[in-house]
Amino acid sequence: MDFSLSTEERQIRDTVRSFVEKEIMPLEPGVLRNEREGRPGLDPETVRDLRAKARKSGFWGINTPEEYGGAALGPVMSAIIAMEVGRTFVPFTFGGSADNILYAGTEEQKRRYLVPTIEGERRSCFAITEPGAGSDARNIRTRAVRDGAEWIINGEKTFITGGNEADFVMVFAVAEPYGVTCFLADRDMGWRSEPIPTMGQWGPASLVFQDVRVPEENILGELGKGFELAMQWIGQGRYMIPARAIGAAERMLGMAIDYARIRESMGRKISEYQAIQWMIADSQVEIEAAKWLTLYAAWQVQQGMDARHASSIAKLNGALMANQVVDRVLQIHGGMGYTKELPIERWYRELRLLRIFEGTDEIQRRTIARNLIKGHARLGTIGE
Structure with missing residues (x-):
């Protein structure tokens, strides 16, 4: 090994x-x-x-x-x-x-959507979440009705990353009687986006589809097979969320160590106090644990294995780790950490999102527990 x-x-x-x-x-x-x-x-x-x-x-x-x-x-x-x-x-x-599911497109779809996205000429977004269907993606209410050689889409999507900037969307709708289907819909086909203000700098959008006509050739994949594509999109990159969080946590922990070395309280550097030392030590342990869980999930993907269980573990652990570390780093900095002069408070707001998007903490726990209970994942395995 x-x-x-x-x-x-x-x-x-x-x-x-x-x-x-x-x-x-x-x-x-x-x-x-x-x-x-x-x-x-x-x-x-x-x-x-x-x-x-x-x-x-x-x-x-x-x-x-x-x-x-x-x-x-x-x-x-x-x-x-x-x-x-x-x-x-x-x-x-x-x-x-480009979004990984765009590779499932036809040659014409690749020419019109995949290649321009790779070249940076077009911007996409992935739209499955709805006001009443967040983590419960199977409860999609957006509908697509066939009308000759076109499909008419009606519905609303919410909290869509990149929705304000995208010029086309991979939108998931129930195409009766086939089931959930993915459609490639250009902005000029009629859908509109509305910004959603958040506590951080993440700027999601609400997408509104009102009688949006999409041609038959813009179906991505197969009719009724959209849910499988959606899970492929979500699962493929879930390990990338804790990966970025690890980098942020390491940078912030370094800031906390540097500050603890120079900040004095009651005649001593605060780095000499056990309370501060324990916060630094706990943060390092949690960062290292998250790092190896994340790399293990990425390794499973690279080996062509089913990495969904490992990715859920990495995502849950990484999101919790990042929030714990940024809280300790802010505490070590005291009042300065709470100001906007330092980026800590910004990270504090941004990292809170990790416990919600791309599958909440609760959904990850449900997935992990269900896999174990049903025997889809086993204890005591290494690289299996």
Whole structure:
């Protein structure tokens, strides 16, 4: 059993870390200032410049197949890179990727949707959550009715990531009498988005479909097979959520250690107090546990195994870890941690979302327990 990275993998990790430190972290003060003044964290020109630099550095399409111009580094390296990118709160992701279920499209759909998304020319969003169907995806109320060579979609989706910016959506609706089906719907087909204000910088949208006509050829996959596609989308990248949280937690813990070394209270550095030492130690233990659970889930995906159980464990553990660590880091910083002068309070708000989206804590626990009770997962296994 070898836990080491190859020379090439270490070089990739170190190059990404250097890119984050030199190109992205210097933007943090400006991002905080913009957000305090109610402006977007990054302007479009800065995003374009960063992505151009990322492409030049070879980090375009990290997990995209080589046939589509990607690097195809695989799930494990993708998770490691996500940890590095998670060290900054600047809202940036390397481009050159597309939602995994778009690869299930026809050749024409790939030409119109997949390839332009990979090239950064189009932006997509994934719409399954509804006001009355969040974690219960089987309770979808959005309907699609056939009318000749078209389907007419009516319904509402909520908390859709990227919904305000997307020019097309993978929307899931019940196509009677077949069942849940995925449709590719361009914005100019008539759906509209409405921003949803949140406590963090995540800006989801509500999508409204009122008599939106979608041609038959825009069905992604098969009629009535949309739920399987949805679960594929959700399960494939669930381990990436704790990956970014690990990077954030490590960065914040480093800040807490540095602060504890210089902050004095009652004539002593606070790093000398056991209460502070225990918070630092507990945080390191939890970060390491989350890291290996996340990498194990990514490894299962890379091996072509059913990684849903491992991904649920990683997601639940990582979300809880991140919230516990940021709370301790804020406590160590005291009043300064509560101010907007430091990014801790921003991370505090952002990381709370991890326990809700892409499957709540409660859903992950339900999944894990059900798998064990029904025998879908077994205790005492390693790499099985």
